[in-house]
Amino acid sequence: MASHNDTVFAFGSNGSGQLGLSHFEDISTPEQSSLSGCTVKQIAAGGNHTLMLSEDGNVKLQGDDGHDQTIVRYLSEVDWRVAQLSATWNASMLLLQSGKVLVCGEGQNGELGLGSEISHITSCMAHSVTVLSNGEVWGWGNGRQGQLGEPAEIVWSPRQIQGLTFSAAKVVCGKDFTCVFGNRRESGQVAMFGPKRDRFDLHLNLPSMVVPGWKDVATSWGSIYILRDDGELLGFGRNDHGQLPPPDLPPIEAIAAGSEHCLALTKAGKVLAWGWGEHGNCGEPTDSNGDVKGRWNEVEVPYSVRAVFAGCATSLIVTSAHIEHSGGQG
């Protein structure tokens, strides 16, 4: 891929400077973020910090977490390249290209070495999960709702999630649950661990098998989203603030789920937002509860949109001048 500098726009919750702007106010209209200026590979967000991973393996951090200096120091000392990021409430997980995981932030300092190479890492509020190259799933953090398998307890060191009957391809985490997906081109199986207190009927509604052809999956704190190759977006779980896909969505190219809202990039290149938008993170307008419910807002930015990401009431749009879209109806 030709290297190019992306412009990142951000909106939503900003009390800790997590949007990377020149101020600390919440905003509902996208503003240019200091996360711009390189080619963005991935953005992950915790409660009050945003992490950006560039294509060349460097990490930039915005917001107050207290551990940005640790990350910078580690990476500059040993010239590690980062392959993927995830974040819990106030810690950051860096999956290095070597397959090792570096964890830093409050309550955790150290390096984890797991025997097999790690191919994928993801986190939600209080737990992290990795997929190993052999298809096993290992996790750590708060497992009291069964999100790390049995026994349901706090897991201080990485432990394998037992009871998985298929090889994992991708994992996504909600606040109190973990959802494992098998290879999309084979069986398309799905397994969910936790939550024990299932207030929004996830166990009831989530299929045990997803029709082959899922392109991507994502989770907000209480909901699961499945994006199919044809652009259809399925959603299960919490919908009290309109978190689930509204009716009649146009074909979707990419999905990002924040804590209680979604950002979608349509195949026509437009950005849509819906869900809990009290902090401006779904744009305008919202209803009297601050929600975009049963409908969506279209969010406009200059330049073409390359990717969307979302955090805790924050929304981030990666743009570039060098994009051509495949088209499709708006």
Add this chain to the structure above:
Amino acid sequence: MATSEENIYDEIEIEDMTYDSTLQIYHYPCPCGDRFEISLDDLRDGETDIGICPSCSLQIRVIYEVDDLPKPESEQGKREAVTMSDQQVASLAAVA
């Protein structure tokens, strides 16, 4: 903000909350990035079991037993004050 079921974002067990002994509050992450808070006094008194987020309209209900809470420090203070020196006892006896 009135408490109605719609405003209750979640029910959280106190074991999942973090206790700040300096501020004497329990807190838990809110999806907006701030934290739901409830004071130890409120929980002890049974005044309210609702945790409020300072930055948004969401609230949580805290699930707990009063016996789970830290014991008040004033009980220890009372025991110490009861112990008098021999001199004090003698002077009291003299007055009586």
